[in-house]
Structures are given as structure tokens and as C-alpha cells.
Amino acid sequence: MKKKCLYGIIALLVFCALAFGLWRVWQSSLPETAEGSKTVTVAVTHADGSMAEFTYQTELEYLGELLQQEGLISGSAGDYGLFVETVDGETVDYAKNQSWWRLTCNGEDAATGADSVVLHDGDQYGWFYTIG
The missing domain is CATH 1.20.5 (Single alpha-helices involved in coiled-coils or other helix-helix interfaces)
Structure with missing residues (x-):
């Protein structure tokens, strides 16, 4: 025993x-987070091809947190973090036409979701309305 x-x-x-x-x-x-003030640019390409650009100065550390706070993106919680459904007022509907938002970081496709992207001063992010 x-x-x-x-x-x-x-x-x-x-x-x-x-x-x-x-x-x-x-x-x-x-990934290491970057403390302190940083300025980042976010470009949005909508379904109709129109573009909008936003510049933010922040002390936040993650892109998703910043863009949700600023009201630029919204979505739902998923198994892998925030599933972005709306960017700059435009909502995708994957079930209807297989549309989704593609995120790029400094010209490269993001390796993680927006809520895991670490902000660095001078970074440029892109959101692209994508079908298929």
C-alpha cells in the first residue's frame, strides 16, 4: 500500500x-512586446476597391486591442482568438460569398490573428476584403 x-x-x-x-x-x-509610444498605420481595402488609411499613436502592445479600442475592427471570439468580421464598418459573410478579412503586417501576410500581432513603432498593417 x-x-x-x-x-x-x-x-x-x-x-x-x-x-x-x-x-x-x-x-x-x-513574441517580445514593445513598450512605450509607437505610431502605426493601418490601410483598409474595401470590397469595392476603395481605400482608407488610419494612423494611430499608442502605448498599447497588440494590434487587435488597439483597433478594437479605436472602433476600427470587431468580431467574435473563436478557438484561435478574435475572428475579425467587421473592418471600418464593412462586414464579411463567409457563409454567403466566402468573404473574409486578410491581414498583412509590413506587406507580408500575418502569421497570427490581430489580437496576437505585436505593435512596433513604424509598422504598417493592411486589411483586405477577400473572397474565396
Whole structure:
């Protein structure tokens, strides 16, 4: 009986050590945030091809947080973070015509969702109404 209890305690300690190690690896893989004031530009290309450009100065660290606070984007929470449905007043409807908003960071497609994009001074972001 004592032997089973000892094995249980050892298994629990091993599990806790592995969980802590995985948490540390995950933490170290997160992008570094940039503190302080930064100026960023956001360009929006609408379904009709019209464009709008916005410049923000902020001390926030994430794009999604900034654009939601400014009222430029809105959406719903999904398994992978914020699913952006509306940008600059225009809403996509994937079920109707497979439309969605494509996000770029400094000319490259974003590797993460808007709420995980770290802001850096001088960055340029683009939102493109996309079908298909």
C-alpha cells in the first residue's frame, strides 16, 4: 500500500515538472512586446476597391486591442482568438460569398490573428476584403 502511494507521488511530481517545462517553452516562444509610444498605420481595402488609411499613436502592445479600442475592427471570439468580421464598418459573410478579412503586417501576410500581432513603432498593417 505504501509502495503504491509512493509511486503516485512520484508520478504527480514528474507530471508537474513536465507541465512546468512545457509552460516555460510556450512562454519563451511568445513574441517580445514593445513598450512605450509607437505610431502605426493601418490601410483598409474595401470590397469595392476603395481605400482608407488610419494612423494611430499608442502605448498599447497588440494590434487587435488597439483597433478594437479605436472602433476600427470587431468580431467574435473563436478557438484561435478574435475572428475579425467587421473592418471600418464593412462586414464579411463567409457563409454567403466566402468573404473574409486578410491581414498583412509590413506587406507580408500575418502569421497570427490581430489580437496576437505585436505593435512596433513604424509598422504598417493592411486589411483586405477577400473572397474565396
